[in-house]
Amino acid sequence: MQASLFFLILSFLTYIILSIQGATDVNQDHVGGCQHPVYCTGSLLKTIQLNQVFNDSKTFVDMPMRYPVDYINQQFEVLMFNTSKTGGPNKAELLEFLNNNFYPAGYEVEPVTPVDWFPNPAFLDKIQDPELKRFATSVHGKWLDLTRVFNVSGLCDDCYSSIPVTHPFVIAGSRFREFYYWDTYWIIQGLLVSNMTATAKGMLTNFRDIITEYGFIPNGGRIYYLNRSQPPLYTLMVKSYVEATSDYQFLQETLPILDAEYQWFMKYRTTQINTCDGGSYTLNLYNVSTNTPRPESFYEDFTGASVFSSDDEQKFYYSSITSGAESGWDFCSRWFSQSDNTNLTTIQTIEVVPVDLNSILYYNEKTLSMFHNYFGNTTMSTFYQKAASERATAIQSVFWDENNLQWFDLNLETQTLNENFYISNLLPLFVDIEEEINMNDEEIDSIFKELSDVLLNFPGGIPSSLIDTNQQWDLPSAFPNLQYFVIELLMDTNTTVSTAIGRSLINRWVTTNYCGWNSTLETEGGMMFEKYNVYDVGTPGGGGEYVVQNGFGWTNGVVLHLLNKYSDIITLNSC
Incomplete structure (x- = not known):
């Protein structure tokens, strides 16, 4: 009893403090990010990355230093001085410098x-x-x-x-x-x-x-x-x-920390939306402010920004590129200008209010309300339930398009919806928003029927989008995490239409994972790809800043989830 009372008081105080401050004090300078003079800023980073010493820009910033920062920078200054007459160090000289001063x-x-x-x-x-x-x-x-x-x-x-x-x-x-x-x-x-x-x-x-x-x-x-x-x-x-x-002991210990993360997003990642019907809503977006390239993709970002002449244009580009990375969808036509949605240089992530982010936060609000209710904290439970209800209204008012029967991202610059298909358009159904807005099974099925071609016609899963941009989160790539969202929302809806589509997708997705694994079993030990090609069963997807990766954490997690939950209905298709 005493422990419960203590937790109730602690949670309430956490709520009051975070509501005033927006986040914990330690996070007040978060916008500055990393200021490390080797891994995040400085001439050493710029010189190594722009000379493309490694094929992958991430390699250098993952190399630990053998010596303290000051010594490393002194050695670098010596290298620059000694090579100044020849225009600076070449790639071989830089590689020798790295081998002498850094671990792999x-x-x-x-x-x-x-x-x-x-x-x-x-x-x-x-x-x-x-x-x-x-x-x-x-x-x-x-x-x-x-x-x-x-x-x-x-x-x-x-x-x-x-x-x-x-x-x-x-x-x-x-x-x-x-x-x-x-x-x-x-x-x-x-x-x-x-x-x-x-x-x-x-x-x-x-x-x-x-x-x-x-x-x-x-x-x-x-x-x-x-x-x-x-x-x-x-x-x-x-x-x-x-x-x-x-x-539940872990949950009790962790709940104030979950509150803190929620408040971080509500302080640093929000925008106000006013609708034509007089509504005013607080919604979330990805919004990193930076005027520098991402260290792990320095060459790519620096080169991309070179097409812009002004500092403001470059900052907008760097901020949108980094915000695209924050979204997880790095990169995708979702974030590009709708007038030129195949060109990465038109990226404007910070002008996009995403359906999926707000759907996830709606689910967080419902879940946090449930967690606090379990421990008897009615004040916090009511706070989150109210926030969830308001967000559901906002999602329906801002994102829903009755003509296309989808929820679309909102572009702040143009004040228009992006009417292209993305799997993210369906995320409100994953978080069960239909329960809040009283959408019946017939209305939900009409969404699936409208999208039946994209949901059923690709043998290797559902593409993230239907636009081919040579970016990895566009056609022809299908990602495991997005298949998970769609499968779960289809099967949880549990209508005749949704279940038929869901079963088809489960079989197609498990098959493409199995075929990729089986075809590489003897040579590579069975590869599990980061993403797959929707046209060619068992082959990896492509596009983006790096070659397709093997491993792969979320691919393994999704296929194990499916094999555990749906093994009695899975039938492998042919490879």
Whole structure:
């Protein structure tokens, strides 16, 4: 009883403080992001990246330093002086400098065997198809390949770009040597299927510690990500973990931290929308303010910005590029000018109010209301329930298009909706907004019927968009996390139409994952791609800033979720 009373008082005080301040004090300078003189700013970074010493710009900023910052910069100044007569160091001289002064990329990130991994988790027993069971067993085994710890012992202070955390974590794979925020949601789904609850809890505890320190969860586990977050799925990760484990003590300890993250988004990522019918709504958007390239994509951003002549235009470009990375959809025609939506240089993410971000925050508000109600905190529960109700009204008023039967992103510059198809247009159904706005099954089915071509006609899943821009979040790529959203909203709707489409998509998605794995089993140990091609079953997607990656954290998590939840209705199609 005393513990409950203490928590009630603590939560209420947290609410009052955060409502006044908008976020914890430690986060007040968050807009500055990373100011590290090697990994985030300075001539050394610019020189290395613009000379393209490595094919991947991320490689350099993931290399720990052998010596303190001051010594490294002194050595760099010597190099620049010695090569000044020849116009500066060439690529070979820069590479020699790096080899002498830096460790290899990812040196401080070490593999570790998770303590809760066992070869035959219970979910395998209910998979009857022997080929699906063989596939599931292999994917379950990939947690052994992807689990890591940060080990900065032996490294000097401030000599690495990692944000160290206490507990082991699962990486995405390949070039992604650290944890990533929204990837972790689907990784958690897979870990829970594999009964790896200790690993899942450790990752959630890492995030709790990060919010305590920074006020938010950055894009990923590197200091160069400290000026941006990602879609706020932490509350929903905790929900999944608690539902699987009934660990309400963890929830009680974490709930004030969930409040803090929510307030961060409500302070730093909002805009006011006034509608023609007199409505006025507070909604959220991705909105990083920066006048520099992303360190991990310095060359790409710097080159892209070179087409602009003014500082203001370059800042708008850098801010929109970085905000596009914050969205997770980096990059996609969603963020481009609607008058030129195939050209990355027209990116204007900070002018777009996204349907999916606001849908996720609506789900967070409902979930936080439920959490606070469980612990008897009616003040906070009512606060979040009111916020959710107001947001549902806003989503319907601002984003819904009756003629196209979809929810569309709003462009602030033009005050128009982006009437192109994106999977994000359906996210309100994933968060069950129909319950708040009293949309019946017939109305929901009309949405699916209107979109039946895109939902059913691609053998390799549903494309993120129907526009081919050579960006990875556009046609022809299909991403596991977005298939998860659509499958769950279809199956949860549970009408004749939605279930038929949902079953088709489950079979197509599991098939394309299986075919990619099986075709590479002998040569590569069975590859799980970051994304897949909707036209060609089993082949990876493409486009974007880097080659397709193998691993892959969220791909594994989604397919394990599907094999666990729907194994009795899955039938593999032909490869």
